[in-house]
Amino acid sequence: MLVFLAGFGLGLSLILAIGAQNAFVLRQGVRREHVGVVVLVCAASDAVLYAAGGAGLGALVEQHPAVVDVARWAGAAVVLGYGALAARRAWRGEEGLTAAGDATVDDAGRRLRPVLLTTLALTWLNPHVYLDTVVLQGSVAATYGDDRWLFSAGAVVSSLVWFTALGYGARLLAPLLRRPGAWRVVDGVIALVMLAVAVSLVAGR
Template sequence: MLAGPALVALASGFALGLGLIVAIGAQNAFVLRQGLRLEHVAPVVVVCALSDVALIAAGVLGAGAAVSRAPLLIPVVCFAGAAFLLGYGALAGRRALRPGVLVTEAGGAGAGLAAAVATCLALTWLNPHVYLDTVVLLGSMASTYGEHRWQFGVGACVGSVLWFSALGYGARLLRPVFARPAAWRVLDAVIAVVMTALAVSLVVRGLDAR
């Protein structure tokens, strides 16, 4: 049974992990879209959750501190990530400008699954926000808990797994709303705006780090 300090570290990691991941971002937008379409939800949730667990573990192990000591890498990562997010946002914007339909078929386990997993991996591992927030921030916070830093990390991992599971499988509750093509256009428009805003924030962060 966890003692007081360990329990506090676990709860703090859970709260901070959720606080960082619940905000609308590239990962969440993609998971939500897959959940609404009922397409490859389990693989997408697993990929996102395992990726977050790996990144949180890296931060707790000290990767966050290592990254913070290499300031020359931060602008490069920020600009590359901004370009990627702008491209993804442009695709969402193009979908928003065209009437769409709610696709309910899974599309098979071949190219459709591979494309979904590849997109999920790209949105996770090519997004600098993941490293700057999850690895650096969570890693730095975990170090303040000393011997209980792993309890902090476990709490953050639990929060991530629960969030992605709830988002992916809970999205189907919104399917009646998205039975109309106009709703999909609104969602894609929101995704396009969010991706563009994230890209701009990365450019600003990259310029500040130079």
């Protein structure tokens, strides 16, 4: 149990930082738009990466920095593009919140593809994800020997708990975001977060 909790604590500490992925999950949660899909993709992706770290692939990633470099530049482009869209919404004052049940089934179906692709891009094209989940978590997990899988399991559960809480808990902010101009502020903040993340990726930090 102590090993499991150690993995849970490390995983939670790595994922709590506000970044492009968390900002996107938060926005989808407030909009109540494909929240389950977004949470599932994020948590499942982390599970795969934590498993890779537990299997010792962190050393392989460190030996091939070119893989991280490709993800870094591609991730910067994706994050910057999403940030530009958020900035445009903030500038134009486009309302981002749709009450539950307001959108038609056809609208929801059309939005699923871009939401899914954005979630995958913000997850898998972020080099920090590999460094945190595969390299760092994998290195710590290795110190537990045969219990490394229990440590990794704790990290996987922390990811599931976090994204579920963020995605479904975000709807509590909905009443505040129905106020005129509220979404302009939210999208403005998201644009700044995305810009900061893109700059950090380009700078290699």
